[in-house]
Amino acid sequence: MNLDQFKPLTVYTIYIASTPEKVWEALTSAEFSRKYFSGFAVEMEPKLGGSFIVRAPDGSEHIRGEVFEHDPPNRLTVTWNVNWPDLVEKLGTTLVTYEIEQAGEAVRLTMSERHDRPLSDDILSGGRAGWPAILSGLKSLLETGKAPQIKMGPPAQMLAALKAMGIRVP
Numbered sequence: 001m002n003l004d005q006f007k008p009l010t011v012y013t014i015y016i017a018s019t020p021e022k023v024w025e026a027l028t029s030a031e032f033s034r035k036y037f038s039g040f041a042v043e044m045e046p047k048l049g050g051s052f053i054v055r056a057p058d059g060s061e062h063i064r065g066e067v068f069e070h071d072p073p074n075r076l077t078v079t080w081n082v083n084w085p086d087l088v089e090k091l092g093t094t095l096v097t098y099e100i101e102q103a104g105e106a107v108r109l110t111m112s113e114r115h116d117r118p119l120s121d122d123i124l125s126g127g128r129a130g131w132p133a134i135l136s137g138l139k140s141l142l143e144t145g146k147a148p149q150i151k152m153g154p155p156a157q158m159l160a161a162l163k164a165m166g167i168r169v170p
Helices: 020-028 030-036 087-091 121-144 156-164
Strands: 007-016 041-044 051-055 061-071 075-079 094-103 106-115
Touching: 007 121, 020 030, 020 041, 020 075, 020 094, 020 106, 020 121, 030 041, 030 121, 106 121, 121 156
Parallel strands: none
Antiparallel strands: 007 106, 041 051, 051 061, 061 075, 075 094, 094 106
16 A cells, blocks of 8 residues: 555644653553543554554444554554445545654644545544544543543434445444
8 A cells, every 4th residue: 555645634733741652552552542532442463564453332343454654652554444334445545643742741642534535524524523532532531540421423414425425324
């Protein structure tokens, strides 16, 4: 896969009162991610080409991917393929990159979601609604020891756009 063909369509940057090592652990640990990611658990083989899985609270595989860049605690890029029938075939692979940098007494975390083709704002609304909640939970957990429980579902406009493309949604 040629990473250069992927263009960022969603980018968020936050500052966290933490260390790069703790942010890395929060992003790559099932135990930690379950606390801020609405019960979803990240499982990752920590190596290039390793598997990347996000399990739903019931243990089912919600996201499957592969590690494409692995530079702890600075940079992680993974494919992020939601396990809905026909989704990847019709929308292509998604790449998610986390860049972690010391910024004075804080850490700057930049998350980008890249795609190999143009996608409508309706399709992108899912990630654009979800990422702020996920990243806010991560920040709160690292800074206070407690993550808010934010209940969310897929945006109606995203579900409608996927259905219009013939993609079965939950």
